[in-house]
Amino acid sequence: MKVLVPVKRVLDYNVKPRVKADGTGVDLANVKMSMNPFDEIAVEEAIRLKEKGVATEIIVVSIGEQKAQETLRTALAMGADRAILIVSEDRVEPLGVAKLLAKVAEEEQPGLVILGKQAIDDDNNQTGQMLGALLGWGQGTFASKVEVSGDSVEVTREVDGGLETVKLNIPAIVTTDLRLNEPRYASLPNIMKAKSKPLAQKTPADYGVDVTPRLTVVKVAEPAKRTAGVKVADVDELVMKLKAMGVAK
Amino acid sequence: MTVLVWVEHDNASVKDATLAAVTAAGKLGDVVALVAGQGAQGAADAAAKIAGVSKVLLADDAAYGHALAENVAPLIVDLMSDYDAFVAPATTTGKNIAPRVAALLDVMQLSEVLSIEGDQFTRPIYAGNAIATVTSSDAKKVLTIRGTAFDKAATEGGSASVETVSGMGDKGLSRFVGAEIAKSERPELTSAKVIVSGGRALQSGENFHSIIEPLADKLGAAVGASRAAVDAGYVPNDYQVGQTGKIVAPEVYVAIGISGAIQHLAGMKDSKTIIAINKDEDAPIFQVADLGLVGDLFKVVPELTEKL
Secondary structure, three states: OEEEEEOOEEEOOOOOOOEOOOOOOEOOOOOOEEEOHHHHHHHHHHHHHHHOOOOOEEEEEEEEOOOHHHHHHHHHHHOOOEEEEEEOOOOOOHHHHHHHHHHHHHHHOOOEEEEEOOOOOOOOOOHHHHHHHHHOOEEEEEEEEEEEEOOEEEEEEEEOOEEEEEEEEOOEEEEEOOOOOOOOOOOHHHHHHHOOOOEEEEOHHHHOOOOOOOEEEEEEEOOOOOOOOEEEOOHHHHHHHHHHHOOOO | OEEEEEOOEOOOOEOHHHHHHHHHHHOOOEEEEEEEEOOOHHHHHHHHOOOOEEEEEEEEOHHHOOOOHHHHHHHHHHHHHHOOEEEEEOOHHHHHHHHHHHHHHOOOEEEEEOEEEOOEEEEEEHHHOEEEEEEEOOOOEEEEEOHHHOOOOOOOOOOOEEEEOOOOOOOOOEEEEEEEEOOOOOOOHHHOOEEEEEOHHHOOHHHHHHHHHHHHHHHOOEEEEOHHHHHOOOOOHHHEEOOOOEOOOOOEEEEEOOOOOHHHHHHHOOOOEEEEEEOOOOOHHHHOOOEEEEOOHHHHHHHHHHHO
16 A cells, blocks of 8 residues: 655754744744654654555655755655655645645545654644544544554554554554654665655645635744742752642642 | 533543633633543533533443544534534643544634633744744634643532533544553653653663652652653653653653753743752753752752652
């Protein structure tokens, strides 16, 4: 079966986001961008399924500006077979992304779509679930283990309080959590090889999808600064304060 | 406006996260609570007593027993013809279900809402390093609520009626296989009121167990770790608190031997009170800590554990 892996180009997780002085957003000019960490885990999982003989082809897809090509090339260098870039210079919300991905899924007929559980820029944690809804497929969100057998997939999910396992009919949606795997690094020869792998370019209009945002960002601000705390002299003072706060008896 | 609130429950009682969602929903309008489950009459009765809830809908069916999104979302969508907003706590259950509801309603969800002022909502982006104020043009709103951002509604004082509703039952897309819930006595990281976290300075997994865990047990706290401690193999990576790990906002967060790198702060700086224990008095963690103790954790933490 084919596996479809959507990937997003985001501000590198090591970079401290700076809110623009005019409050219109976070400054993304001249800062390091990379693949969303949860999407790296998704690509890795797809590659492992291919190595096990479960997946036959891995298609990576990204929606965003032209520069998202770099993110797709990274995924190709890790081991994906081909890429689709849906170019939009404007912001596309999870609902719009899910609608576009649903069209891609209808075209490509994958057995699994593996997404990251959330992108570390907008922190929405919506796209996978929305795609599940639009396609009418089952969803295994926050996956820490994925096992395909025949026409179903068992997904172990990280839930509040522990783990939960669900069995889904294939085709299905999986979203990755941190514990699923350790993504590989692309080797130099594979980075070179990735340059010649196919990368198709599309637009939202090619799929007939209206991606007009439903949410308007009024402003983006720095979070409230925490007020400076106090240093305690010794353990006794700390114990006293903890008791005063009701944390300790 | 009438608001449908997802109730998180264990069939007999209502979980805390729901109470904050009720408060948030109350800012939008009249609150109706939805209890979906199997054998959940007890939870419905408990929900009826929550202050601010005007009615409880009980959907009792084997299909809703494990809150599978594939089965629950169509039930909610069906009910939503009578409501203007759907509000769920931003727990793993809420996060799993709400976007599926939103897409079926063809609306954009507002995730992890921190405040509601008129038609404006605030929510954290970039792991809490920025706060976005947004408005929605959708006719119906779907929200998940960050539990620590709203006061909890009182569990007594309400006297709502319980009404039974039915849905379409099992969609046959998924089924529950099993669950492995908290092997330890410790609370779960993302819902804990107190968290004790350790960093690289612990030097080994043995030290982590012998120093961090006894303190956590004394405080009834969950145990967390920095990425450095996870990468060094002291603890498994489901302990990781930070931008790519778990984002937590407990009442009290105790950071031990954690310098306070931005990726770690991103995961815990919304905690109500932060306590830092570190031997380096210039460590960045002290810039966000409400209470700081400069000292050698190998001496200070066992002493603290003993004196509590």
